[in-house]
Amino acid sequence: MSSDSIDSMPNNRDSRPARGDADALRKLLGREIGSTRWRIGDKLPTERELGDTYGVARNTVRRALQVLEQEKLIIRHVGRGTFKAGDAISAEAAFLPSADSLSPAGVVECRLIFEPELAPLAVARATQVDLDRLAHCLRGGNAATSVEDFEHWDGALHEAIALATHNQTIVAMARALAVVRTRGEWGQLKARSMTTEHREALQAQHGAIVASLSDRDRDAARMRLRDHILYVRRYMFGE
Template sequence: MYSSDTLHEFRHFLLDELRSGRLHGGDRLPTERELSETWNIGRSVVRRVLSELKEQGLITQVVGSGTYVSADASEKLQAGAAQVTAMETSPAELMEVRVLLEPVVMQLAIRHATPADFMKMEECCARAEAAQTLEEFEHWDGALHQTIADATHNNFARSMFQLMNSVREQGDWGVLKKRSVTPQRRAIYEQEHRDLVAALKARDAEAARELMEAHLVQVRRNMFGY
């Protein structure tokens, strides 16, 4: 099994090479074996990162010839800056920021949330509880946090949470979440979500802040052990 940190570092290296112009359109990348040996990582890690870059249109792979930088890679990196930022952000970096920022956002949500916003939060909780798979539960988990951000009716807060959810959609997050979530932990998360929404509906800023912080610290501990 590959290390999430190793995969993240290798991905970041290649993106930085493309962004800086050290790798130009048409340049041939080293072979999978060469990259594996240079970075002392498994070829499965190399293949996964190259596959991601190919899906983004940043590289092309020609059977029997090799892997090449796409001619418009630089333009695509500039146009998709937010998406690239999500690709470069590790799950640990995301949680570090979430624990600091999301509790603070609760006050804005309480100040501006409408009855329609609270109905959407309740729906996210119900859909998460009814989810038959972890992937479906994770989707509605992320949707709840995004709905709370939307309830601030603040465009910057909305955009910030959209970027955070983009990181959650990366494969690294899903792998870690799958390893850490047990049926018992999922039940705890569901109750924490319900308690948080209740505090928001009661317009209790202090309780909502404390509940969000405790929830995120719990998720971080389960995922990373600290």
């Protein structure tokens, strides 16, 4: 956690959500996470501390944190705590005119130029929290039981690589490119092309990328990222 202690967090009674109002707490915490109070990778207060600060029960805190995790603002590790994953910024609004203007093929082409070059920064700057986040995403992909679940963890892993660079512009650009995953056209392409063989190959590639980053091997990480995206382009678009 950064130098700001829990005592410095807003705790006046007027700012507190009603007891049991998880959505109000989520909005309050979302604003805190989107501010400069915590840096990416910083540990947030415990559920008990947040409950005491905002005057709510722990199950209310837990529900609020679950939504924040789904929104990719935090990442939670059992036994270790909750960490800031990114700022509450609309990357699409900052960098792109409209999600509808993006084509899946065009985005994959941009990723091929952009993502392999993140490897040197991620290797140089990744903290243990970043490496744990990558491992968490890899485990999620292994456990996925549907194309939708696998696609979620696939996207989360690539975002985790961007987060490991600790460069906010890179993170925002990566999120902007990832907007295409929310479009129906991308989902249809994935559903048509995602065979068991392709999924196994993708996950093996993910494992090799994470291993290279964990080993601090920037050349191998760069090469494996490039080969991975080339593979995606071939099986989705036949290029």
